[in-house]
Amino acid sequence: MRGAVKGVVIGGVCAAMLGGAGYGLYNVASALSGGGGTGGGGTASVKSGPPGADEVKDTTARFFAAWEKGDAPAAASYTNYPEAARQLLTAYGGDAHIGKVRVTPGAVTGTTVPFTVRATVSYGGTSRPLAYRSSLTVVRGETSHRPLVDWRPSVVHPELRKGDTLVTGGSAAAPIQAVDRDGRVLTAAKYPSLAPVLDELRKRYGDKAGGRAGVELDIRHAGTGGTGAADTQLLTLVKGRPGKLRTTFSASAQAAAETAVAKYPNASVVAVQPSTGEILAVANNRADGFDAALLGERAPGSTMKIVSAATLIDNGLTSAGGKAPCPATAVWQSQTFHNLTGLRANENATLSESFARSCNTAFVKFADDVSPDSLTKEAEERFGLGRNNWRIGVPSFDGRVPATGGPDTAAALIGQGQVQMSPLNMASVTATATTGAFRQPVLVPLSLDGREPARARGLSSGTVAQLRAMMNRTATSGTAAPTMAGLSGSIGAKTGSAESDGQAKSDSWFTGYRDDVAAAALVQDGGHGIDAAGPIVASVLRNAR
Structure with missing residues (x-):
């Protein structure tokens, strides 16, 4: 991506900090919404053990509804790491330019809920549909004892990992058409093991292969900028012109x-x-x-x-x-x-x-x-x-x-x-x-x-x-x-x-x-x-x- 495109770190945050500050934010949000009260000033019974089916259904419904509305703070409040969740969910609609989100849950297995996301990525007057599947697990909060989405970046997209960023904009390197020693085209779809290799080859040699950069939704991995893994392309909004790169591979x-x-x-x-x-x-x-x-x-x-x-x-x-x-x-x-x-x-x-x-x-x-x-x-x-x-x-x-x-x-x-x-x-x-x-x-x-x-x-x-x-x-x-x-x-x-x-x-x-x-x-x-x-x-x- 061009330097002007802003990214957000989708990473793990120190558990010790989140244990205090994170749950504190959740409790404040719950108190303001009335969710943290016990009713009539009495003492609430503290639940323990895995969340029940009704708790799983209610928590995921609230989380999905807030996500769909683009209300990152509200959606994050239903997770066990609200600050990390808020950052990513804010970037999802901001830096990544993803909107019109619709989340459809699948059949629940215990406390795990698979779901499908359908959304639209819009940038520079161009829009493209985005669809993928992911899953989440509901756990009981360690201090709040409430049912919460067990937060991890893969909740937002299955390919996101600790330290990643999500950005939409002009790609950092032109696309390549990698070919083997006999001129046969090599793609990650046909040869899945080559996906990281092809990403890296594009990062290093895209500008030497004669191509032209396009506009993409990418995962930018931790350390990218010369030292980290190459960006992972998720969606192309405007196609670049690929340059041909000959490799030593044999198809x-x-x-x-x-x-x-x-x-x-x-x-x-x-x-x-x-x-x-x-x-x-x-x-x-x-x-x-x-x-x-x-x-x-x-x-x-x-x-x-x-x-x-x-x-x-x-x-x-x-x-x-x-x-x-x-x-x-x-x-x-x-x-x-x-x-x-x-x-x-x-x-x-x-x-x-x-x-x-x-x-x-x-x-x-x-x-x-x-x-x-x-x-x-x-x-x-x-x-x-x-x-x-x-x-x-x-x-x-x-x-x-x-x-x-x-x-x-x-x-x-x-x-x-x-x-x-x-x-x-x-x-x-x-x-x-x-x-x-x-x-x-x-x-x-x-x-x-x-x-x-x-x-x-x-x-x-x-x-x-x-x-x-x-x-x-x-x-x-x-x-x-x-x-x-x-x-x-x-x-x-x-x-x-x-x-x-x-x-x-x-x-x-x-x-x-x-x-x-x-x-x-x-x-x-x-x-x-x-x-x-x-x-x-x-x-x-x-x-x-």
């Missing part, structure tokens, strides 16, 4: 990724082209809308053993055919490490065998031989991780492999401790392992805005040959074999699972390659690598073109 790979993650909650996947670093697909299936594929920060578990194995090889500690015993347990600085249940110990195992079977203890045993910063240097200097300098075209997390001491030295070798990765990072790791060259992932050409890519030394041909052989063994006869079965061409993979505090199940990780496509997936609380993340990666590798 076929994106379609495969969207279908694959849809089968698992909290799933994310990224596919890249190892020979170029170009990102082919980004997909998420998360209720919170977070782009974990590009921005996630999770322990990668045993997929990190690709970097760990490279560290051992490059530092001359062992080789693919060298010794890497796999005992039942390994102790490092009083911390005992175990393998997956059912994994048979083998004191004569090679690194290739321990890698393919995902033996934790084999890698932990090398903690005595590596310096605290060996893994960090390998990650940064050869795989390009952890320097916070990737410029892919939209915000991304670049991985974190800090130099550590104590038990974390051993934990880092198996992708636990303080090591953090995203699916994008692990797809890039696999790409580097299979080609030897670190090519910073990109979504749009570097030449579009003169971005300088991150750089790293990459790997020697000897290290690459050993990593490819170990990953191929993992995919054909190791822990990834059941998932990768049936894939033709040059293939390789690595499974992983990572435990996080407070989780009932481990995170499921899997990364793999097939010819010139590398992909990595994360499913939070998904279990073992082959349980959830594996099928996602295999599906993308099978269908990517």
Whole structure:
């Protein structure tokens, strides 16, 4: 939006302040209207427990009626956070220019009321209808003991979150028509996971794609103005002229990724082209809308053993055919490490065998031989991780492999401790392992805005040959074999699972390659690598073109 358009913060307000000031405002409004009295000067009985059906019906009817009239203070008085509600409801009719509001409640379930809103947005002599569905819940006030609408921004619109603003006016950036590498149009309607990516691409490159800005009703997210997420468009009043923006995406790979993650909650996947670093697909299936594929920060578990194995090889500690015993347990600085249940110990195992079977203890045993910063240097200097300098075209997390001491030295070798990765990072790791060259992932050409890519030394041909052989063994006869079965061409993979505090199940990780496509997936609380993340990666590798 243009700077002249005023926004209102739709955020959470300090509960301690609202607990006093908010309820105080409600009580004053109630007293003035007579709602706070007891009648005849007697003492009112204090109700407790969830509001009853009649209370839910009466409260929502009063709230909706005031909202429809544009009486923000009155509507806010029926909520448990009246000041925050008043600000948003005032902006709804003011900064957002929304009027002629009609709210139709649906069938009540307990204390939850779904409803439909139909309204009109008018700006600069142009009007457009607006319709959407939302819901609210009625709770009993903590101090007033009255039935109140449990206030949150999503009551006003389901896409509003803490810290958002709602504005109507000239858009901040021209619209874009994003196309894939073959010129096929990419839309959020067809590829839902791309919605935040397309918003960000428009924010950054709308003015470079040759388009003309229009007039819109937008959600402006917290921090927008260079640091926050891009505006989310809700309604177009006057169409701008879109400029064409070519991306590195592959529509076929994106379609495969969207279908694959849809089968698992909290799933994310990224596919890249190892020979170029170009990102082919980004997909998420998360209720919170977070782009974990590009921005996630999770322990990668045993997929990190690709970097760990490279560290051992490059530092001359062992080789693919060298010794890497796999005992039942390994102790490092009083911390005992175990393998997956059912994994048979083998004191004569090679690194290739321990890698393919995902033996934790084999890698932990090398903690005595590596310096605290060996893994960090390998990650940064050869795989390009952890320097916070990737410029892919939209915000991304670049991985974190800090130099550590104590038990974390051993934990880092198996992708636990303080090591953090995203699916994008692990797809890039696999790409580097299979080609030897670190090519910073990109979504749009570097030449579009003169971005300088991150750089790293990459790997020697000897290290690459050993990593490819170990990953191929993992995919054909190791822990990834059941998932990768049936894939033709040059293939390789690595499974992983990572435990996080407070989780009932481990995170499921899997990364793999097939010819010139590398992909990595994360499913939070998904279990073992082959349980959830594996099928996602295999599906993308099978269908990517």
